[in-house]
Amino acid sequence: MSVRELRSACYILILALLTSACCPPAAPLPEEAVALGETLKLVYFPANGTFNLVYRGRVLLRSAHFDVLAEGRSLWGELRVEGYRVGREEWAGISWHVIRVNFTGPSIRVTQVVAVSSKGLLITYLTLAPARRMRFRMAAPLSFAMSPQVLGDVVSKEFWTLPGHYVYGLRDRMYLPLAMRLKELNASLLVASLTSELCKFWAGVRRGEDVVWLTVYSMLEDDRLEVLGGHELVLDKLLLAVGRDVVSLLEEYARLIAAFNKPVRPRRVDDFPLRYRGWISWAYYYTRINPLSFKQEVDFIYERLRPLGYRYVILDDGWERRDTSYPAAYDWVETSEAFQGGLEELIGYAHERGIRVILWVAFTAFDGNSYLVRERPEMFLQSGGSVYVDDRGRAYLNITSTAAREYIEELFRTYRQWGVDGLTFDLGTIACALPLTLRLSSSKNLTLVALTNSLYSLLDELAAKYGLTILVKGSPELPLLAKYRNILGVRISWDVTYGSVARQDLVMAFADAFLKTSFWLAHITAPDPDALITGDGFSEFSTAVWNALECEGGAVMYYGDPWQRANVRRLAVYQLYKRPAAPAPEGWWGRRPPLAWTESSIAGYRVVAVLLVNGGREEALYEVNLTQLGLEPPVVALNVVEGGAQIINETTWTVRLGPASAALLHLSELEGGVAPLLAGWDPGAVESITVEGDEVRIALAGEPGSAVVLELYVGREVLGAWFQDSALPRVNALKPPEPCYAVSGGVLTVVAPARGVLRVRLGARLASEAATPQSPLRVYLEALLIAAILSILALSAVLGGGRRGRR
Structure with a gap:
């Protein structure tokens, strides 16, 4: 066990012992108890400063209270309730019953605020006001007891809220957001951070024979806060949401994050990664990318994919000089041996072809042998009077220093001069906050989240100033992402590469992270699922899952195949939905939600x-x-990835899937003999569809220079297709973006320019259309019935033959 882990365990043990000693089970309701709320009722006991939370008449949380660790000791046992105030307030357009309770203790006043709403929501936070200078090393805004019989499924996150995956089961330490299924109440409980100015929330768990104690902490072991006498410090808000549907709770959570965390500044950058798709070098080339490969990929996109909405490339790790180890670089300007000529000519090459360039960076970590360490030591984290260099030879920017912030602006200015269109920041960029919290002693309020806020605020400011689009690959908490609108999107999974998609367990973990997160994260910032791989591994599975995340509000989507292996058809058949696919509520709890829809x-x-x-x-x-x-x-159902359609005539449709597979199905009601099934890449390009006798007329109003891939069920022979009165060739296999059409099973697939008029001449109705296909379940049952009848007839014949023989 490491020193840090040992210290963490000691903190948890100390607070657990204090909690058990100071908080006996709740006594019968005293006369002075304060009851607030209806569906979710708060019963507060001012006599001892605890409360119960009641949901639909059942006690959900018992003996709930807070605690603070200051100057090495717990304050809970020393605090006394001085008074309280009850009222109704409106926050984020919601009416809340609010109780504000004042506690006093030796040299400190603590105000606890607890609010409940009729929507099944609870918010709580603390205000610390010491009379003298005081240091705080741990704060727990909420600690409560639950019956183990109530707890069902428990789902939490890894340390990095994003891009981390999900963790299952009740554990001694869990990171938020934390979702619990309450089996006896037929409900779900969500515990999550509502603001993140200073705090990263996590939950510690202690189990008893007939009780589970859960304590939500708002500081990490290496965090520290210091408040001067006569000043106040307001800690972050914690949210509890209770309801029957966990999917709805998460969407409400996202809405509240947006309401409680207003943008620091308006968005001023170009949001092209939200409007178009791109390509990333890391998924296949890793650090082996070179100028020749870069140009080949740009040429491929220009010739085959640009009309289909692919308009940018991400030049990932490998362009920069690095003498030590990831994520450091020499100075984040000097290029690697492979790119000795610099990047300006390559960026210009891409721009000539209408392709923008996003550059990968992590410029808070530097090689310890960099000239910057010698010439500008004031930029870096110090230790013992000199620049701190870790055991891997890396030095770290002290992002709280003016010199470091000035150098970061120098980098923005340099990249802009090179012609770079955007920057994507590796998770290693934030990792510098960990050594800073350990070694910076002069800062009064030093937490991982505070440092992340400081860094992201600077990136947001410089992005707006220099017009560089920003993507990030991680965040320790969700609410801070809502504040920085020039940061367009955030990674939601670990790296997706040609190596990772060869492993079924990793592919399924990616799908789990995407489907559990994207549908509600899209209300806060654009989800980035990393590279879509179409040429290897579980490519059909990946295409179905990744495509289901596209949305009009913006998702960051790019592929990772080299040009020789990219499957253009799979890259072409995607559509923008109103939101990323959301799981069915019951399925959300599984390790891979089995069904999601949009x-x-x-x-x-x-x-x-x-x-x-x-x-x-x-x-x-x-x-x-x-x-x-x-x-x-x-209803007509189209299998988007594999192709093929069928008509469904019953309200329940049964689909068979093979092992480790996925299917993305588009369903459209059959009206007037036609049903549009897909319009990639922009469904808004299809302005109208008109059927007049034997002709279908389709008006297209998409982006000039783009192409549309349209799949339309017609159920009839297709005699020809014309775009702007020019006949389109009929082919057996499409080659987007070349204009052409193909017909299979009554489904017409057309590739055409996205602006103009498309006409289709129809012939006789197909025989299969006259005899409409039934659902697979009905066919199966009918087959069983026919087999049973034949068996009965055969048995009757045998018995009849036997009787005739005896005669």
């Missing part, structure tokens, strides 16, 4: 996208209820 609109036709995921080793059957999706038969 929707889009094509020329006024509603298209529902259903993603089915089978992460198991055996085949699985999935039932899709059309009524629950707001659809009425007959």
Whole structure:
């Protein structure tokens, strides 16, 4: 066990002992108890400063209270309630019952605020006001007891809230957001940070015979806060949300984050990564990328993918000189041996072809042998009177210093002069905060989250000033992301590469992280699932899952295949939905949500996208209820990735999936004999679809120079297709973006310029259309019935023959 882990365990043990000693089980309701709220009721006991939380008549949290560790001791046992005030207040457009309780102790006043709303929400936070200078090393705004019989599934996050994956089961230490299924109450409980100016929240758990104590801490072991006498420090707000549907709770959580964390400054950067797709070098080349490979990838995008919405490249790790180890670089300006000619010519090469360039950086870590360490030591973290260099030879910027912030601006200015369009910041950029919290002693309020805020605020400011689009690959807390609008998106998973997609367990973990997070994170910032791989590993699975995350509000989507292995058809058939696919509420709790859905609109036709995921080793059957999706038969279903469509005539449709597979299905009601099923890449490009006799007329109003891939169910022979009165060739296999069309099973697929008029001439109705296909379940049942009848007839014949023989 490391020293840090040992210190962490000691803190938890000390607070756990204090909690158990100071907080006996709640006594019967005294006369002076204060009850607030209705659906979610807060019963506060001013006599001892604890409260119970009651949901639909059942006690959910018992003996809830707070604690603060100051000057090495717990304050809870020394504090006394001085008074309280109750009222109604409106926050974020919601009416709240609020109680403010004042506690006094030796040289300190603590104010606890607890608020509940009729929407099943609770917010609590603390204000610390010492009479003299006081240091705080741990704060727990909420500690409570729960019955173990109530607890069902428990899902939490890894240390890095993003890009970390999900962790399952009740553990001694869990990071927020934390979701718990309350099996006896048929409800879900979400515990999450609502603001993140200073604090990273985590939960410590202690188990008893008939009780589970859960304490939510708002500081890490290496964090420290110092408040001068006569001053106040308001700690971050903690949210509890209770309801039957965890998916709705997460969406409400995202809405509250946006309401409580206003942007520091307006967005001034170009949001092209949200409007277009791109390519990243890391997924295949890693650090082996070189100028020749870079130009080949740019040429491929220009010739094959640019009309389909692919307009940028991410030049990842490998361009910079590095003498030590990741994530350091020599000075974040000098290039590697592979790029000895610099980057300006390559960036110009991409720009000539309409392709923008985003550069990977992590410029808070430097090689310890850099000239900057010698010539500008005031920029760096110091130790013992000299620049601190770790055991891997890396020096770290002291981002609290003026000199370091000036150098960061120098880098922004340099990259802008090179022609760089955007920067993507590695998680290693934030990792500098860890040595800083350990070694900077002069700062009064020094926490991981405070340092991250300081860094992200600077990046947001410089991005707006120099017009450089910003993406980040991590965050210790979610709410801070809402404040920096020039940071467009954040990674939601660990690295997706040609190596990782070869492993089924990692691919399934990626899908789990994407589907549990993207649908609600999109309300705060754009989710970035990392590279889509179409040429290796679980490529069909990946294409289905990644495509289901596209949305009109913005998702950061790029592929990672080298040009020789990229599957252009799979890269072409994607559509922008109204939001990323959201899991069915019950399925969210599984390690891979089995069903998620979203929707889009094509020329006024509603298209529902259903993603089915089978992460198991055996085949699985999935039932899709059309009524629950707001659809009425007959409905046409298209398999987006594999192709093929069928008509569904019943409200329940059964789909069979093979092991470790996924299917993205587009469902559209059949109206007037046609049903639009896909319009990639921009569904808004299809302005109208008109059917007049034997002709379908499609008006396209997309971006000039772009192409549209349109899939339309017609159920008839196709005699020809014309764009602006020029005949399109009929082909067996599409080669986007070349204008052409193909027909299979009544589905017309057209690739055409995105602006103009498309006409399709129809012939006789297909025989398969006259005899409409039934659902797989119905076919299966009918087959069983026919087999049973034949068996009965065969048995009757045998018995009859036997009787005739005896005669």
